[in-house]
Amino acid sequence: MWELIENNKRRSFWLFVCLFVVLTTLGGLIGASFLPPDGAWWGIGLAVLLTLILGVVAYWAGDDIVMSVGQATMITKGTNPQLYNIVEEMQIAAGFGRMPEVYIVADDAMNAFATGIRPEKSAIAVTSGLVENLSRDELQGVVAHEMSHIVNRDVLFMTFSGVLLGSITMLSEGFLRGIFYTGGSRRSKLGSSSRSHPALILITIIFALLAPLLAKIFYFAISRKREYLADATAVRLTRYPEGLAGALEKIAGGANGIMNYNRFTAPLFIIDPQEMAIAGDGQDGKKLFSIGSTHPPVNERIQILRKLSGASYRDYQSAFMSFKKEGDLIPDRMLRDKTAVPLRKGVPGPIQPGGTVEPTKKQKTRDIGDLLMAAGGFIFLPCACGLKVKIPPTLGRNSIPCPRCGRILFLPAVTPGVAHADGDAGKKLGTDGEESTLVYERRSDSWESFACDCGYPIQLSPLFSANAIQCRNCKKKIEIRYPNTTR
Amino acid sequence: MWSILIFLGILVAIAVILFLAIIGIYNGLVGLRNRVKNAWSQIDVQLKRRHDLIPNLVETAKGYMQHERETFIRVTEARAKAMGAGSGSVKDVAQAESGLSDALAKFLLTVENYPELKANENFLRLQEELTSTENRIAYARQAYNDDVLLYNNKIEMFPSNIIAGMFQFLKSEFFQIENAKERETPQVKF
Structure with a gap:
């Protein structure tokens, strides 16, 4: 060559x-x-x-x-x-x-x-x-x-x-x-x-x-x-x-x-x-x-x-x-x-043609x-019913009912929902080191959508109670904080 | 007087040409050797990629394939062995890695029996990654072997073999994977 x-x-x-x-x-x-x-x-x-x-x-x-x-x-x-x-x-x-x-x-x-x-x-x-x-x-x-x-x-x-x-x-x-x-x-x-x-x-x-x-x-x-x-x-x-x-x-x-x-x-x-x-x-x-x-x-x-x-x-x-x-x-x-x-x-x-789907x-x-x-610029909101709702950037509202099941879906905020942990918070949680630099504060205990640092939308269900989630796009770990208690 | 000067001049010219030729061949050999090294590090990167992928794959599949402990153990062991061989000679690495390839191939054959797993989105993604990684290893190996062939030929052929001998350029080993799949008859379990 x-x-x-x-x-x-x-x-x-x-x-x-x-x-x-x-x-x-x-x-x-x-x-x-x-x-x-x-x-x-x-x-x-x-x-x-x-x-x-x-x-x-x-x-x-x-x-x-x-x-x-x-x-x-x-x-x-x-x-x-x-x-x-x-x-x-x-x-x-x-x-x-x-x-x-x-x-x-x-x-x-x-x-x-x-x-x-x-x-x-x-x-x-x-x-x-x-x-x-x-x-x-x-x-x-x-x-x-x-x-x-x-x-x-x-x-x-x-x-x-x-x-x-x-x-x-x-x-x-x-x-x-x-x-x-x-x-x-x-x-x-x-x-x-x-x-x-x-x-x-x-x-x-x-x-x-x-x-x-x-x-x-x-x-x-x-x-x-x-x-x-x-x-x-x-x-x-x-x-x-x-x-x-x-x-x-x-x-x-x-x-x-x-x-x-x-x-x-x-x-x-x-x-x-x-x-x-x-x-x-x-x-x-x-x-x-x-x-x-x-x-x-x-x-x-x-x-x-x-x-x-x-x-x-x-x-x-x-x-x-x-x-x-x-x-x-x-x-x-x-x-x-x-x-x-x-x-x-x-x-x-080793994967032969039949093997790959x-x-x-x-x-x-x-x-x-x-x-x-x-x-x-479309936003994708995965709904709990399995439908992926595509929302044009010109919608002008911050929530939309799911066309299939009628659940109200919240659009990710215009400003990214995820914040970088500030110095103080970082020290408080210091044990985790560099891993948990992204933080999202939950606003309610219902369905919530927010955008990751990389712009990828993430949705939390009312049942979600873990204190971290991994972005499926950029693989970064995002810490989830709850309004009343720090779990 | 003049004829001596001309004679000397010719001698000097021949010496200069010879010297330049030696430099050229030497540099060519160094360039090839570096290419072989670089190609080898490419293989290394791809092998590491595969090692990193396997725990993920096993973790995803475990939930669906609870009766296939043996397969998992085989894959995990082959992976450990391949990772251990990482710093060894080309031949050792090749052998350990082809063992891992076989184990993975068997694992994927078993997956065929689990349609639910095959439909899992996460698994599909991992499968694409695995396919790609296997391809990458194959292509990196192909590029490496091409480079080694070129380098070894240069070392053996005249006139570069003289320079190679003088500066001790050693032949590189090919990365050969013996195809164990073809020798073994597939085992059928009931």
Whole structure:
């Protein structure tokens, strides 16, 4: 895996060089045809400046792309343990030094993506549709694919080649518009002495038409290769290709709705969101494939994954070759390692698929819904009858009857119901030490709700008489005090 | 006169190149060794996590599975043994931990007979934690073994083997778990 990163660096270097040559040639030609004597240098300078500006913007804005995708909610271990665990497992498998942030995007479409130009700012986002519809193993496959994008530094790579592609496109579009809308008027103003040769202008026009096309073909070809590589790396991480294959199958089959995306972020999704938009019309995934696709056809990816007999890069390469008849997917250096890497039959631990209880889809949908509502400021009050009442932040009252049993439920106070023990109280109870720094004073002996320090609502029944309770979210111990007696 | 100077210059250049190569290889080996160490500490973290999880699991299950004392004792004992092996060699740890894995697998098989326990929310949460911990251990082991393979190969291969011999880089042990599950026939109790 480490060699792959090295190799990526070298490869991306050459891609950059090629794109840069195209860019500067274009800039030079444009400059030369507008300002004949030494305009070429001005043109090159302009092209480089444009790229630098776009690059800086992409570098600073790139990390916040998760936010721009829409309703992305950052999750923690407490809010969605399974997804968080899965990401952490993949982080361990990849030997990646830092836990990426995990986001859930409220969208019924099934998709996932990774961001983070700098490794320390990396994040993985999945849609709520994905979490609802995939099993744990399948979700693991998707997360592994995204993790591979992060460890292979694909985010950096695709963002900056996207920047180069963008400036080439902008330059040529600008030039062509200039030519066609102003016609020859600009040149006639400059006088005959500085008029450039018509042949040069013709060459520039042709190049300006071809350059973006060339750059795009190049860019998309590399982007597709990256997807295969991320698949191969994902299998190396999980050693269980069926997880990813199953996930891809479900994702391709159930495309519904379109995610917010833009051209720069498209290569980072697990499946091209632009294709998903069309796939919703019930077309075959293979037909959608074109030279301008950032992702390889899904069917092919699935078939390659199902063909694998081992998890090494060699295995992926040979499975890939049986489809493509071309063999330069994975760099030779990686293939020298002939150690066989066996596949797993199921999840790695002793718990076999039948043993783990998968929550039903309905349960998952409800959990995700709850999570997103909680992020929206909703309060959850568990009622004694078992119903979880969801209260919008705009209710404006401090109690509400339970819709099922009619019990009056008290909302947690606006100010957190839990106080940190002050110095005196702390000394009085000093024996417990740091453990009991949170205190809640009971106000009555009926039903009571309050919010923990972490914001998690806790409800006490009239029968509750213990003198401490543990918050189910942050696991902190909260001391309960009673108004009259100190039990 | 000049030819001697050129000759000396070439000698010095060769010496410098050789020296730089040795530094490069040495640093590469140190980097790999540290990666192996780091990967090992990752495994350690995950094993501790599992040890911490077990009392919780047993406590939750006890109320539902009153007739399975043996299973609990087996798990608890395996845990104690695994914790004792914590500071031993890679092989000892691997052996003790695979014992614990087996005990846990048997425990989870027994759980199948207790639908009420399987429906318990707290137990479900613990089960997800256990699944994840087992996965983490497996993945940490996988990453560790990959690193060890890379490191050991470097130590054995020319020319880095010379440097490795000179500075006494020792080969690391793989973390191998023998699969006891497959050798044993499952016991059926009535």
